[in-house]
Amino acid sequence: MLEIQHLTKIYEDGTRAIHDVSFTVRDGEFVILIGLSGSGKSTLLRCINRLVEPTSGKVIWNGVDITAASPKELREIRRNIGMIFQQFNLVKRSSVMTNVLSGRLGYVNTWASVLGQFGREDRQRAFAALERVGVSEKAYNRADSLSGGQQQRVGIARALMQSPKLMLADEPVASLDPATSHSVLKYLEQLNREDGITVLCSLHFLSLARRYGTRIIALKAGEIVFDGLPKDIDHERFKAIYGEEAIEVEIA
Amino acid sequence: MSEEQNEILRRGDKVIIARGVSRLKVARHRFTGLFADVLALCYLYASIRLLILQLPKYKEAVKASTGQPVLYVPWAIVISAAIVVALFWGSLGRSLGGRVGNIEYRRNGAKKVSIIRRLLHALLNAIGMVPAYIGLWWLHTHDARYETWTLASLPLLLLFLWALVDPKGRTLVDRITGVEVSLPEYKEVVDVRVRPRPWYTRSWGAAVLTMLILSYTTGWIITKIDLNALVRDAPRAKPLFIDLVTPDLFERTPTDQIARAKYQIPCSGNPPAPAQVQPDKPSLIITRGGTCGERGDLIAVRGENFAPNSKGILFWVDPIGMKDRIRGIQTDENGTFEYTFNVPNARGTDYEIHEVEAAISVPAGPWRATITLRMVIDKMIETIFLALMATTLGVIISIPISFLSARNLMIHNPLSATIYYITRTIMNIMRSIEPLIWALIFVVWVGIGPFAGVLALTLHTVAALAKLYSEAIESIDPGPIEAVTATGADRIQTIAYAVVPQMIPPFIAFTIYRWDINVRMSTVIGLVGGGGIGFLLIQWINLLQYRQAATAVWAIALVVAIMDYASAIVREKLV
Ligand SMILES: Nc1ncnc2c1ncn2[C@@H]1O[C@H](COP(=O)(O)OP(=O)(O)O)[C@@H](O)[C@H]1O
Ligand SMILES: [Mg+2]
Numbered sequence: 046m047l048e049i050q051h052l053t054k055i056y057e058d059g060t061r062a063i064h065d066v067s068f069t070v071r072d073g074e075f076v077i078l079i080g081l082s083g084s085g086k087s088t089l090l091r092c093i094n095r096l097v098e099p100t101s102g103k104v105i106w107n108g109v110d111i112t113a114a115s116p117k118e119l120r121e122i123r124r125n126i127g128m129i130f131q132q133f134n135l136v137k138r139s140s141v142m143t144n145v146l147s148g149r150l151g152y153v154n155t156w157a158s159v160l161g162q163f164g165r166e167d168r169q170r171a172f173a174a175l176e177r178v179g180v181s182e183k184a185y186n187r188a189d190s191l192s193g194g195q196q197q198r199v200g201i202a203r204a205l206m207q208s209p210k211l212m213l214a215d216e217p218v219a220s221l222d223p224a225t226s227h228s229v230l231k232y233l234e235q236l237n238r239e240d241g242i243t244v245l246c247s248l249h250f251l252s253l254a255r256r257y258g259t260r261i262i263a264l265k266a267g268e269i270v271f272d273g274l275p276k277d278i279d280h281e282r283f284k285a286i287y288g289e290e291a292i293e294v295e296i297a
Numbered sequence: 298m299s300e301e302q303n304e305i306l307r308r309g310d311k312v313i314i315a316r317g318v319s320r321l322k323v324a325r326h327r328f329t330g331l332f333a334d335v336l337a338l339c340y341l342y343a344s345i346r347l348l349i350l351q352l353p354k355y356k357e358a359v360k361a362s363t364g365q366p367v368l369y370v371p372w373a374i375v376i377s378a379a380i381v382v383a384l385f386w387g388s389l390g391r392s393l394g395g396r397v398g399n400i401e402y403r404r405n406g407a408k409k410v411s412i413i414r415r416l417l418h419a420l421l422n423a424i425g426m427v428p429a430y431i432g433l434w435w436l437h438t439h440d441a442r443y444e445t446w447t448l449a450s451l452p453l454l455l456l457f458l459w460a461l462v463d464p465k466g467r468t469l470v471d472r473i474t475g476v477e478v479s480l481p482e483y484k485e486v487v488d489v490r491v492r493p494r495p496w497y498t499r500s501w502g503a504a505v506l507t508m509l510i511l512s513y514t515t516g517w518i519i520t521k522i523d524l525n526a527l528v529r530d531a532p533r534a535k536p537l538f539i540d541l542v543t544p545d546l547f548e549r550t551p552t553d554q555i556a557r558a559k560y561q562i563p564c565s566g567n568p569p570a571p572a573q574v575q576p577d578k579p580s581l582i583i584t585r586g587g588t589c590g591e592r593g594d595l596i597a598v599r600g601e602n603f604a605p606n607s608k609g610i611l612f613w614v615d616p617i618g619m620k621d622r623i624r625g626i627q628t629d630e631n632g633t634f635e636y637t638f639n640v641p642n643a644r645g646t647d648y649e650i651h652e653v654e655a656a657i658s659v660p661a662g663p664w665r666a667t668i669t670l671r672m673v674i675d676k677m678i679e680t681i682f683l684a685l686m687a688t689t690l691g692v693i694i695s696i697p698i699s700f701l702s703a704r705n706l707m708i709h710n711p712l713s714a715t716i717y718y719i720t721r722t723i724m725n726i727m728r729s730i731e732p733l734i735w736a737l738i739f740v741v742w743v744g745i746g747p748f749a750g751v752l753a754l755t756l757h758t759v760a761a762l763a764k765l766y767s768e769a770i771e772s773i774d775p776g777p778i779e780a781v782t783a784t785g786a787d788r789i790q791t792i793a794y795a796v797v798p799q800m801i802p803p804f805i806a807f808t809i810y811r812w813d814i815n816v817r818m819s820t821v822i823g824l825v826g827g828g829g830i831g832f833l834l835i836q837w838i839n840l841l842q843y844r845q846a847a848t849a850v851w852a853i854a855l856v857v858a859i860m861d862y863a864s865a866i867v868r869e870k871l872v
Contacts, residue, residue, distance in 0.1 A: 094783055124785030134776035139798045147794045151785025159793040200780075207784055 046071055047093070047211065047243065052102035054088050054267075062088035063267040065102070070245065072210075075237045077258035077275075078247040081287060085267040086247035090213045093245070094126050095119060106211070124151030127204025127242075131216040133196040137189035141180065141199050144188050145171040148206030167206075174202035178232055194225035201232055212236060214246035218253070230257050251278065251287075323466030323478060330398025334383035335376065337393050337504055342375055344511040351518055377433060381423050386500065388419035393501040402476045414474055421470040540843035544851050545669040550662030554603050556581035557614070557652045560596070562640070564589035565648045579603045581655045590640060597637040600655045605632040609657035613641050616649040628657060669845045672833060673852045679747055680829035681856065684819040686751045688812045691758025698724070698759065699766030706770065720763075728760035732818050736827035747828025754815055754822060762811055769803035770796070805871050809864045816860045820853045 047070040054062045063085040070076050078086045091097035093104050095111060104111040111122055127148075135144045149167050150158055157163075163171075175181040178198035183191055188199065197217060204212060214233060218226035234257055236242045248254045254261050255275040263271035263278075263286045271282055278286075346368060349355060358367045386392040388402065389412075395401055402418065404410045459469045467477055496502035556579040559569035568589035574580045579602050586596030598611070607628050612620040621641060628634050634655075643651055666674075700706060702724060707717035735753035743749050777795040786794065823831025830849055837846040 096779055096783060120785045120787060122785075123783060126783070128780065128783040130776060130780060132776050134774075134780035136777045136781075136795055136798045137774075138801065139794075143794075143798075147781050147786070148784050150781065150787075150790045150794065155787055155789050158790055203780070203784070213783075 046107060047245075048103075048105040049089075049093070050103040050105065052089070052092055052104065053100050054085075054092055054097060055100045061267055063092070063264070066264075066267070066269055067102075068262060068269065068272055070243060072243050073237070073241050075234065075244045075257060075259045076246070077254040077261050078245065078264060079249075079251060079254050079261060079286065080247075080264035082249075084264040086264055087215050088267075089264065090128075090215050090245065090247060093213060094123050094128060096128075120151055124207050125209055126211045126213060127201075127207050127209035128213040129197065129200040129204055129215070129217045131219045133193070133200045133220075135188040135196055135199055135203075137187070139188060140185050141175070141188055141191065142168075142171060142184045144199055145174055145184075145202045145206055148174075148203035151207065171202070171206060174205040175199070177205065178202050192225075193221050194228060197221065197225075197229050198232065201229070201236075205236075209242060212242050212244045212246075214244065216247050216249060219249055226253065233257070251283065320461050320463070320466040324461055326398040326400055327468075327478065328398075330387060330392070330394035330400045331380070331383055332394065333397040334386055334392050334394035335379045337508060338379040338382055338386075339375060340508060341504075341511065342379070344508075344515045347515050347518070348511070373433060377426070377430065381426060384422040384426070385419040388415050388422065390415075390500045393504045396501040401479045402471075403479050404476055410476060414476060418470060418474045418476050421473060425470065537843055541847045541850065543844060544848040545667050545844045546848060547664050547670065548667050549660035549664055551658045552661050553609070554579045554657045554659060555654060556600060556603075557654045558583050558598060559588060560640070560651045560653060561589035561648060562643070562645060562651055563591050563647060569650060574601050577602060579655075579657070581653060583653070584635065585637065586640075592640050592642050594640045595637060596640060597635060598653055598655070599633065599635040600626075600628070600657075601633045603628045603632040603634070603655070603657045604659040604661075605630045607632075607657045607659050609655060611636060611638075612654040612656065613643055614652040614654050615643045616645045616651060619644070620654065623653075626655060626657070669848050673830065673848050676823075676830040676833050676849075677852050677856055680819045680823075680831075681816070681860075683747050683750050683754065683822070683827075683829050684812065684815040687754030687758055687819070688808070688815045690751070690755045691762055691811065691815075692808055694755070695759045695762035695766055698763040699770060702763055703767040703770035705775075724760045724763050727756060728764065730757075732757040732822060733825055733827075736822050736825045740826040745826040745828075745832075750819060750822040750827030750829055753827055754818055757818075758811055758815060761814075762807060765807040765811075766800075766804065769800055769807065773799040802871075806868065809868050813861060813864055817857055820857065 049069070050067050052066045053064050056062060066085075066089060078089065080086050088097055092099040093106075093111070095104075095114075099112060102112070106122065106126075109118075109122065111119070114122055136147070139147075143161075146163050146167060149163065149170070153163065153167070172181060172184065175184055178201050180191070180195050180198050180202070183195065183199075188196065191199065200217075212233065217233070218229050221229060230246075230253065233244055233246065237244045246257075255278070258275050261271065261273065261275050261278060262269060263282075265286060270286055271278065350359060350368065355367055383392065383394065387395055387400070391401060401408065402410055402415070404414065459467075463472065465477055471477060497506055558572045558581045560583065561568050564587075568587065571588050572580065572582045574582060579600065581598055581600050584597045584599045586594055590596065603609075605628055609626050609628070611623040611626050613623055614620050621643065623638055623641065624636065626634050626636060645651060698720060701716055702720045704717065707713040732753045735756050736749055739749035739752040743752065773796060777799070778791055781791045781795040819829050819831075821831045823829040823833070824835045826832065830853060834846055834849040834853075837843070837849065
């Protein structure tokens with residue numbers, strides 16, 4: 046169970062990105078964060094694994110206060126939380142295999158990993174992860190030689206190497222075309238259903254959110270304006286989240 | 298930035314959005330602008346003065362005067378005059394400083410400020426300077442040093458300090474005249490139908506143009522450009538060019554052409570038969586004094602069929618075969634020579650047979666490298682290794698330093714930020730001193746030789762590469778770092794997996810670039826005693842041995858070209 050309590054983030058330049066956000070995610074949920082660009086989705090996700098230090102408030106995961114963790118504890122918590130990104134964030138010049146193996150860094154000896162020494166088990170695991178997302182034949186290609194959809198699947202494979210119990214996804218399909226978007230989201234859905242991984246995913250399009258989410262949380266100017274089932278977002282609520290001038294579009 | 302600070306002004310079809318700006322920033326921009334104007338005006342004054350001094354009339358005066366400056370205005374007066382002019386310039390239009398500091402005066406948000414108001418603005422500003430001038434005058438009349446005049450200009454500072462307390466960053470004069478300043482933060486929707494005036498008709502543009510023209514004129518005078526000398530004195534360089542195209546590279550090993558003639562001391566009843574001239578073979582015959590005689594007798598020898606125009610030696614060979622040099626000899630264009638000399642006081646018992654030997658040295662053997670070429674090759678090897686050592690050491694040292702001088706890694710806490718600024722400053726200073734000057738220092742320190750060169754080049758390499766590398770670090774994509782951090786990796790792992798792979802291509806490119814520079818530099822570092830080929834080159838030039846110097850020059854050209862080519866290939870393969 047993931048509890049977010051009164052979380053607030055004010056950046057150094059004074060921008061108040063999220064303000065007093067509280068909600069609880071039960072294990073196995075597929076929660077989708079929606080909101081306009083700049084509404085604080087990325088900030089919220091990054092506060093959970095402390096890529097961004099929250100200004101105040103708490104994040105408690107299975108009884109452990111992440112916000113109070115020491116650097117060492119934080120690394121141990123992080124390795125159980127997978128994360129994928131809008132820009133994939135692969136190391137472009139490294140091979141797909143190296144990128145996937147880097148997901149295992151939290152588990153292995155520092156100096157062995159610096160020298161590139163991963164155990165056979167880890168390599169097999171990496172290959173299995175690539176097979177699962179269907180890009181195993183590209184294992185030894187350079188990461189930037191892959192298409193966007195393939196790169197995002199490598200990103201998922203990298204997260205899978207962590208054997209995560211929670212998966213954070215920051216607009217994972219925003220740089221992809223509709224068909225590829227669906228394929229990437231289906232992998233996330235599969236992880237959620239088959240492996241019981243809790244997913245917290247931010248999305249731009251409401252149609253995708255309705256299709257994949259078991260629950261939707263909407264942010265506006267850093268505050269929660271909706272928290273409920275996808276079917277409960279009606280025309281009124283839509284306007285409240287996206288503004289008066291917005292119209293809903295379908296993603297095929 | 299909160300909403301309240303933003304301000305939207307509408308005037309006609311123009312919309313001006315003024316975003317909240319800190320007063321400190323306004324003050325900084327205005328000061329930069331004023332400073333730039335004053336600097337430009339002083340520059341204009343200085344270059345015009347220099348040009349006037351070129352006039353014959355003043356040239357004479359300069360020659361005649363003994364240390365007394367001609368046309369001299371105390372600089373305190375020049376600067377204060379410049380400030381007044383700058384104030385007018387800035388108020389009346391768009392000055393150069395207004396352009397540099399991005400300042401413009403407006404009224405109610407619009408650019409249109411009436412000329413009266415502008416004039417008033419300028420005048421009041423100038424009046425604000427009056428206390429400063431009174432102070433200046435006082436100092437002048439009391440024979441005080443002009444340097445203290447800055448004290449008197451405090452009122453001006455106060456005038457501008459007002460801008461820090463005003464909510465809109467206006468000075469006292471601004472408020473009185475109802476003028477406000479605009480800054481780059483102002484965004485303006487400009488009416489596109491109005492064509493902007495071309496830049497050179499604006500006052501700042503005209504100032505820039507004038508400054509450029511004056512700069513090149515003074516530059517021409519100061520560097521004493523003399524095209525006449527370039528053409529007229531060209532023949533002086535001719536022998537140099539001839540030497541340059543005939544470098545000292547190979548020579549043939551000399552072999553000796555030898556011929557002997559017999560001579561008996563003293564004469565017996567049976568003197569040796571005179572030698573005969575043999576066709577096509579070097580021969581030596583005694584042409585005067587016969588083939589026997591006493592020590593001290595005058596005899597003449599004649600050589601034939603030797604190599605023409607060659608040098609050699611004439612020896613006296615005593616009965617046991619010991620040679621004694623008589624004199625140097627030289628053949629004519631027919632390969633003959635004739636010399637007269639006294640029989641030397643050679644050892645030997647009576648009636649023994651002595652010989653005269655002529656040895657003419659001719660370059661007929663196999664070709665071989667000259668000593669010059671061998672020295673050049675030797676020093677060239679030293680040069681390349683000098684470059685190699687300096688580059689390698691420089692790379693090794695600059696890597697850790699580049700991390701210390703990478704803004705994105707160091708700026709986060711005060712301690713590391715301090716380290717960042719200190720390293721950056723040291724590197725900037727070190728980089729601005731040329732390797733040749735470093736070499737001069739190290740030659741004194743560790744003595745003449747390649748080690749001094751290695752140290753000098755290493756130092757400069759460190760300074761240059763640390764900057765290039767740190768810029769490479771600053772421009773890496775933070776995404777992968779974020780992603781690897783999120784997996785639970787520690788700092789070292791993050792650097793190894795997310796930073797290093799991104800740094801490798803620029804790293805290789807910069808290293809090769811530096812290697813090229815170091816090869817070039819190592820060829821000249823010897824000019825000041827830093828080892829390598831330059832050392833030979835400067836010695837030969839000083840001894841006026843231009844053919845030898847030419848050999849070194851060609852070797853440098855060849856090696857640099859080869860290294861350039863090689864690194865181009867490596868770069869293509871790796872980056
Ligand atoms: N590093 C940062 N420094 C300052 N402000 C930031 C930073 N990152 C994001 N912001 C600001 O915080 C707000 C929320 O941004 P973000 O969390 O990226 O929203 P979203 O992901 O929903 O687009 C925005 O106003 C954004 O400009
Ligand atoms: Mg975002």
